[in-house]
Amino acid sequence: MLPQLVRGSKVLLVTGSKSLEATGEFSRIIQGLESRGLQWRRTIIPGEPTPRLIDEAVEIHRNFSPSQIIAMGGGSVLDAGKAIAAMFCHDLGITNYLETVGTLQPRGETLPLIALPTTSGTGSEATKNAVISQPGPEGFKKSLRHDAYVPDIALLDPQLMLFCPRNTTLYSGLDAFTQLLEGLISTKANLFSNMTARKGLELFVNNFTGVLETPEDLHARGQIALAAYLSGVTLAHAGLGTVHGIAGTLGGLCNLPHGLICSRLIAPVFRYITEQTLNSEHLEELQWLGDLFAHSTFPVMEGGILGFKKALELLSALLPPLEVEFSEELIIKAANQSGDKNSPVSTTEKIRGKMISQAFSAFQI
Numbered sequence: 001m002l003p004q005l006v007r008g009s010k011v012l013l014v015t016g017s018k019s020l021e022a023t024g025e026f027s028r029i030i031q032g033l034e035s036r037g038l039q040w041r042r043t044i045i046p047g048e049p050t051p052r053l054i055d056e057a058v059e060i061h062r063n064f065s066p067s068q069i070i071a072m073g074g075g076s077v078l079d080a081g082k083a084i085a086a087m088f089c090h091d092l093g094i095t096n097y098l099e100t101v102g103t104l105q106p107r108g109e110t111l112p113l114i115a116l117p118t119t120s121g122t123g124s125e126a127t128k129n130a131v132i133s134q135p136g137p138e139g140f141k142k143s144l145r146h147d148a149y150v151p152d153i154a155l156l157d158p159q160l161m162l163f164c165p166r167n168t169t170l171y172s173g174l175d176a177f178t179q180l181l182e183g184l185i186s187t188k189a190n191l192f193s194n195m196t197a198r199k200g201l202e203l204f205v206n207n208f209t210g211v212l213e214t215p216e217d218l219h220a221r222g223q224i225a226l227a228a229y230l231s232g233v234t235l236a237h238a239g240l241g242t243v244h245g246i247a248g249t250l251g252g253l254c255n256l257p258h259g260l261i262c263s264r265l266i267a268p269v270f271r272y273i274t275e276q277t278l279n280s281e282h283l284e285e286l287q288w289l290g291d292l293f294a295h296s297t298f299p300v301m302e303g304g305i306l307g308f309k310k311a312l313e314l315l316s317a318l319l320p321p322l323e324v325e326f327s328e329e330l331i332i333k334a335a336n337q338s339g340d341k342n343s344p345v346s347t348t349e350k351i352r353g354k355m356i357s358q359a360f361s362a363f364q365i
């Protein structure tokens with residue numbers, strides 16, 4: 001199906017470094033493109049996309065002048081594809097257009113983009129922003145954002161996800177769960193985002209253990225892929241909360257993947273949220289989610305808030321041990337520079353520092 005969707009005759013493929021070749025899917029896709037007489041080039045994104053990687057990819061392929069971008073990979077690759085498609089239509093380097101870093105507004109012009117996720121997590125295939133990372137002490141994670149950057153087509157093919165390693169499945173799935181959960185109780189939530197969040201959470205709760213226990217289960221993979229897609233739709237409409245408010249800053253300061261950071265922050269952040277006074281609407285949403293877990297294959301015996309708290313414990317217990325400890329300086333900096341986004345519960349710098357400490361078992365401020 002993919003070759004028939006291509007616009008023009010020149011395709012720039014944006015992929016990760018190797019996992020696609022292992023599945024044989026990459027050569028199948030190339031054969032399909034060539035059988036239609038399409039020219040193609042490839043650019044590889046080995047990790048989270050940096051401004052330099054994006055600018056170099058555009059410069060190297062400027063003369064090839066692609067008519068179509070196809071991004072196949074995890075969230076980082078899809079974000080890179082989105083940014084590369086846009087930067088082909090801009091004159092200056094991407095840093096000039098990044099939120100709060102650059103001084104220019106990105107324009108809506110962009111090349112047509114097809115997104116093929118190979119993991120189920122960020123929901124980038126449904127969102128209008130590309131997260132660009134500059135690692136290091138003065139590092140940042142900032143978005144290139146425009147309504148026109150939502151991929152023209154998102155192809156969810158669970159076959160592409162069959163060889164996704166367990167830890168990637170775990171971390172990216174929990175990232176999607178966090179996005180759905182933060183969207184569910186966001187102060188910006190509306191009827192539409194509430195519907196997408198609830199449906200995504202149902203798909204997640206009913207299929208996540210299945211996909212971890214039986215990675216070759218195509219049906220479960222497809223359901224989790226849909227949950228991740230809905231998490232992208234939800235966050236595009238309702239925004240995110242404190243987990244992502246911290247994860248964005250922390251991810252810019254250390255070299256850990258986004259999904260891993262979110263996975264570890266869910267429990268301390270939501271433990272704190274459930275200890276605060278919530279309005280009846282937000283309380284009902286979390287009670288509904290607790291009930292959902294109680295009626296699933298998760299060993300949650302009670303519904304409501306107790307069930308929700310138990311589910312947080314069970315999800316945290318899935319995480320492997322982590323051999324990293326943040327310095328006091330890094331935690332203080334991350335807590336200071338982060339925020340709550342659209343969480344209904346606000347936190348102080350000290351509380352966010354404690355959340356980071358608890359998440360990464362370092363120390364108490």
Ligand SMILES: [Fe+2]
Pocket residue numbers: 122175176179244258262
């Ligand atoms: Fe996320």
